[in-house]
Amino acid sequence: MVHYIGVILDESRYEQIKGTPIEEKVQSIFGGTLKMLVVEVPEDKSEQILKAFDRARIDSRGFIEDVPVAFRRAVFEEIVKNKSLDIIDKVLERLPEIQELAKKEDEYIPPPEIE
Amino acid sequence: MAKLNIPPPHGGELVYRVIGKKDYAESMAAGAIEFDLKPTTLPDGTPIRHVYREIMSVCYGFFSPVEGSMTSTDLEGVLKERRLESGWVFPYPILLDASEEDIKAADIKEGDRLLLKLKGEPFAVMDVEEIYKINPEEVAVRTFGTPEDNPEVVREPFNEKHPGYMIYKMMNDHVIAGKWTIVNPPKFREPYDRFWLPPAECRTVIKYVKKWRTCIAHQTRNVPHTGHEALMKNAAYTGDIEPCHGILVNAIIGAKRRGDYPNEAILEGHEAVNKYGYIKPSRHMVTFTLWDMRYGNPIESLLHGVIRQNMGCTHHMFGRDHAAVGEYYDKYATQILWSEGIPSFGFEAPPNEVEKGLKIIPQNMAEFWYCPVCGEIAYSESCGHVDKKQKFSGSFLRGMVAEGVMPPKVVMRPEVYKAIVKWWKVFNYPFVNKKYLENLNANLEVDLAPMEIPKA
Numbered sequence: 001m002v003h004y005i006g007v008i009l010d011e012s013r014y015e016q017i018k019g020t021p022i023e024e025k026v027q028s029i030f031g032g033t034l035k036m037l038v039v040e041v042p043e044d045k046s047e048q049i050l051k052a053f054d055r056a057r058i059d060s061r062g063f064i065e066d067v068p069v070a071f072r073r074a075v076f077e078e079i080v081k082n083k084s085l086d087i088i089d090k091v092l093e094r095l096p097e098i099q100e101l102a103k104k105e106d107e108y109i110p111p112p113e114i115e
Numbered sequence: 116m117a118k119l120n121i122p123p124p125h126g127g128e129l130v131y132r133v134i135g136k137k138d139y140a141e142s143m144a145a146g147a148i149e150f151d152l153k154p155t156t157l158p159d160g161t162p163i164r165h166v167y168r169e170i171m172s173v174c175y176g177f178f179s180p181v182e183g184s185m186t187s188t189d190l191e192g193v194l195k196e197r198r199l200e201s202g203w204v205f206p207y208p209i210l211l212d213a214s215e216e217d218i219k220a221a222d223i224k225e226g227d228r229l230l231l232k233l234k235g236e237p238f239a240v241m242d243v244e245e246i247y248k249i250n251p252e253e254v255a256v257r258t259f260g261t262p263e264d265n266p267e268v269v270r271e272p273f274n275e276k277h278p279g280y281m282i283y284k285m286m287n288d289h290v291i292a293g294k295w296t297i298v299n300p301p302k303f304r305e306p307y308d309r310f311w312l313p314p315a316e317c318r319t320v321i322k323y324v325k326k327w328r329t330c331i332a333h334q335t336r337n338v339p340h341t342g343h344e345a346l347m348k349n350a351a352y353t354g355d356i357e358p359c360h361g362i363l364v365n366a367i368i369g370a371k372r373r374g375d376y377p378n379e380a381i382l383e384g385h386e387a388v389n390k391y392g393y394i395k396p397s398r399h400m401v402t403f404t405l406w407d408m409r410y411g412n413p414i415e416s417l418l419h420g421v422i423r424q425n426m427g428c429t430h431h432m433f434g435r436d437h438a439a440v441g442e443y444y445d446k447y448a449t450q451i452l453w454s455e456g457i458p459s460f461g462f463e464a465p466p467n468e469v470e471k472g473l474k475i476i477p478q479n480m481a482e483f484w485y486c487p488v489c490g491e492i493a494y495s496e497s498c499g500h501v502d503k504k505q506k507f508s509g510s511f512l513r514g515m516v517a518e519g520v521m522p523p524k525v526v527m528r529p530e531v532y533k534a535i536v537k538w539w540k541v542f543n544y545p546f547v548n549k550k551y552l553e554n555l556n557a558n559l560e561v562d563l564a565p566m567e568i569p570k571a
Contacts, residue, residue, distance in 0.1 A: 006511065008520050029505050030485050033523030055374045057510065065510030066374060069517050106373075106548050111539040112519040114532075 003046040004063045005088075007076050009035040020083045039075060039085050045092060052095050053102065068102035069109065119329050119355045121322060121427045122474035126180025126203045129314055129425060132296040133174050137566075140298035144240050145569045147230035148221050152238070154556065155212070155285050162556045163370050164282045167233050168405035169209055174239065174297045175313035177404050177422045183294035184211035187247045190290070194257040196461030197417065202471040204461075206417035207409060208254060211241070211293075212286040218246065223291065230298075236563035237299045245292040255283035259411055259443070265459040268413055268448035277443060278372070279409030301561035307368070310382050312402040317363075318427040325400065327361035329354045331430040331478060332423035334438065335366050336408060338376045338384035338535055340527045342507035344393055345483040345492040350432035351398075353478045362399045363428050365419075369407035371555060374513070375547045378403075378560070380538040387530040402426070405560070412437055412444040413452040417466055417473075424475040432478045453477035483507065485525065492525075516545050 009017070009026065014035060017023055027036050041049070046064055050056045055066045074094050078087035091098075134140045152170075154162035172178050180203050185193065190208050192198045199205050211231075213223075223229065225246055231239045259280055260269040273280040303311050312320065321327050331351050335343070351359045364385045368378050376384070382401060389399040404422050409415055415438035416431075423431050437449035445451065454477070456462035456469075466472045484504040486493040498504070507526070515522050521532055539545040 006514075008515055008518060010520050029487075030523055030525045031487060031490060033525050059508045059510045061506050061508055061511075063508065063511060065508065065514055067514070072514065072518060107550070108543050109517060109539075109545060110519070111536055111543075111545070112521070114521065114536055 001043050002062075003041045003043065003058055004061075005039040005041055005067075005072075005075055006063055007037045007039065007072060007079065009037065013076060016080050022079060022083055022085065025085060037076075037079060037085060039079070039088060041088050045088050048092060048095075052099060068098065068105050070098045070101035070105060074098050116355050119429045119476075121318060121328070121330075122424050122429060124176070124179045124314065124425050125421050125473060126201070128179070129318075130173065130176040130179040130182055131315055132182065132294065133300055134296060134298050135300055140566070141569060143296065144230050144237055144298050147228040147240055147568075148223060149232055150213075150217075150221055150223070150229045151232045151235075155282055157281060157285060161552075163278060163285065164407040165370070165559065166211055167238065167559065168369050168407055170231070170239050170295050170297065171301070171405045172422075173209065174295055175315075176425055177314055178205075178209065178418075179314070179421075179425050181205060181209050183209075183241060184290060184292045185209055186245050186292040187290075189292075190249070190254075194254065197414075198461060198471070204417065204466055204469065204472045205421065206414045207411070208258060208283070210249075210286065211291045212249075212251075213289050213291050214287040215289055217287075218289055218291070229291070229293075230568060231295070233301070234559070234563055237566045237568055238301070238563060239295050239297045239299075241291070241293040241295045243291055243293045245290075247290055247292070248288055249286070249290055251286045251288055252284050254286070255280045258283050258409075259414065260460065265457070267457050267459060268445045268451055269443065270445055271441070271443050273443055277410065277441060278370075279411050279415075282407060282409060299563055299566045301563050303561055306379055306382055307403070307560050310366070310386075310401055310403050312400075312426075314425040314427070317402060320400070321361065321363075321427040325361055325397065327359075329359045329429045330361040330363050330427060331359040331432055332419070332426070332428040332475075333362055333364045333432055334419050335364055335381065335385065336375070337509060338381055338527075339388055339531060340507050340509070340512055340522075341492055341525060342483045344388060344528075345494075346432065346434065346480055347388075347399075348394060349483075349494060350430075350478050350480050353430055353476075359430055360398070362394060363423065363426060364399070364401045365423060365426065366401070366403040367406050367408050368403045368560060369405060371547045371552060373547055373549070373552065376535065376545075377538050377542060377547055377551060378555075379541075380535045383534040383537070384531045387528060387534050391528065391530040393528055408438065410438055410440040412439040413448040413457060413460065416449040416452060420466060420473045420475045420477075424473055428475055430476045430478050432480055434480050435482060450479040453479060513546065
C-alpha cells in the first residue's frame with residue numbers, strides 16, 4: 001500500500017519550484033488557500049520512516065504525519081535539488097543526519113513572528 | 116415533541132464534598148493519619164495519572180453519584196456491568212490505590228480517618244470504609260474488555276501501548292475505599308482558573324446567566340480546527356422544538372503525552388472560537404474537567420455522559436473514534452453503545468434507556484470534510500462529492516504548525532492559531548515536550564495554601 005508525505009508550500013518554497021517541472025504537480029487544497037506537493041512512499045519505506053521517528057504515524061488519509069520538521073525540510077530540499085517527487089530514497093539516505101536534528105527539535109522550535 | 120429542560124444530576128443529587136471554611140476543615144482533619152498522594156507511573160517513572168484529579172472531580176460533583184474511592188462491591192459491579200452498588204450506571208473504577216508497605220507504614224485500618232496530602236499540603240480527608248486487594252492487570256483487562264468477552268466492539272486485546280490500560284495495570288495492588296472530602300480547596304493557576312466551572316456552578320450559569328434550556332456538550336482534548344467548529348455548530352441543530360440554546364465545550368485536562376497541544380492552548384484556542392464570534396459567546400462556553408483520560412471509547416463516552424449531564428447538558432455529541440487511541444475498539448463503538456447498547460458491557464439498551472441510566476441525549480455524528488466542489492465544509496452524510504473530499508487531519512495541522520506555517524482560515528481560525536503561538540512562546544515549543552511534562556508533573560494545575568492542622 002502506498003502512503004504519502006505532504007509538503008506544504010508557503011511563498012518562499014513556491015518560489016523555489018516555480019518554473020520547474022515540479023510546479024505543475026502542485027496541488028491546491030482547501031479552496032485554493034493552501035498549496036502542497038504530495039510524495040508517494042511505498043509501504044516498505046514508510047515502515048522505515050515510522051521506525052526512525054517514534055511519534056510518526058499514518059493518518060486516516062494515508063499520509064505519514066507527526067514527523068519532525070527536519071524530515072519535512074529534507075523532503076523539500078531533495079525535491080528542489082532533484083526537480084522530482086521521486087526522492088524518498090535520497091531522503092532515507094539522510095536519516096541519521098535528520099534524526100540528529102530531530103533530537104534538538106524536542107527542546108526548541110522557534111515560534112513564528114506574528115502579531 | 117415536549118420541550119426539554121436541564122436534566123437532574125446523575126443519581127438524583129449532585130455530590131459536593133468541599134469544605135471552604137477553615138475552622139470546619141481543620142476540625143475535620145484534626146488527628147487524621149497523614150497520607151501523601153503519589154502519581155501512578157510507568158515502569159520508567161513517567162507519571163500517567165494523578166489521583167488528585169479524580170478526588171477533585173468526585174468532590175466537586177463531576178462524577179456524581181460517586182463520592183470517593185470505590186468499595187470492592189462497587190468495583191465488582193462496575194467491572195461486571197458498569198453499575199454501582201446503588202444500581203446507577205458508572206463506567207470506570209475510581210480507586211485510591213496504595214502499596215501494602217505504605218498502608219503498613221502509616222498503620223492504616225478500616226475506620227481510620229486519613230488526611231490526604233498533595234504537594235506537601237493538606238488536601239482532603241477520607242474515612243476508610245474498606246481496605247482490599249486487587250489484581251491490577253485483571254482490573255485493567257476487565258475495565259476495557261476483550262475481543263472474546265466483548266465481541267460487539269472490542270477488536271484487539273488491550274496491551275501496554277494503551278494509555279488507559281496502563282493506568283490500571285500500574286496501580287498498586289491494594290485499594291483504600293471511602294468517601295473523600297476536600298478540606299483545602301486548591302487554587303487553579305492561569306489560565307485554568309478562568310475555565311473552572313464545577314457542576315453546581317455550571318448549572319447555575321446555564322440556567323440563570325446563559326439562560327439555556329437545552330445545551331449540547333462537546334468533548335475535546337485538542338485545539339479546534341474548523342472541522343470541530345462545524346461539528347459543534349451542526350450538532351447543535353438538534354434540540355427539541357428549536358436547536359440547542361448552548362454549546363458547552365468541556366476539555367479533559369490530565370496527564371499529557373508528547374506531541375499533544377498544551378492544555379493552555381487547548382482552552383484558549385476553544386475560547387477564541389467564541390471570543391472572536393465564530394460562535395457567539397452567548398451560545399458557547401468553555402470549561403474543563405480534571406481526568407487522566409483512559410481512551411476507553413464507549414466506556415469513556417459513558418463517563419463523558421455522566422460528567423456533562425452533571426454539568427447541566429441535555430445533549431452530547433459523539434463522533435467516530437470517540438476518545439479512542441489505536442484500533443482496540445470498533446471505530447463506531449461509542450455510537451453502537453448509544454444507539455443500540457452493548458450487552459456484554461451491561462447495556463441491553465442505550466445508556467439513556469436503561470434503569471438508573473443517564474438522561475443526557477446522544478447526538479451521534481459522522482464526519483466533516485472540506486468539499487472543493489461545494490466550496491464549503493461539508494457533512495459526510497450529505498455531501499455527494501466523496502471522491503473529492505479533503506479531510507481535516509489533526510496531525511496534518513500539527514505538521515503545518517510545527518513548520519511555522521499559519522494555517523488558512525478555512526482550516527483553522529487565525530485567533531485559534533494565535534492562541535497556539537502565545538503558549539508556544541511561553542514554553543518555547545508548540546506541543547507538549549519533555550520539559551512541559553516535567554513541569555506539569557511537578558506542579559500540576561493547582562497550588563495549595565499552607566494549612567496547619569491541629570493535632571488530635
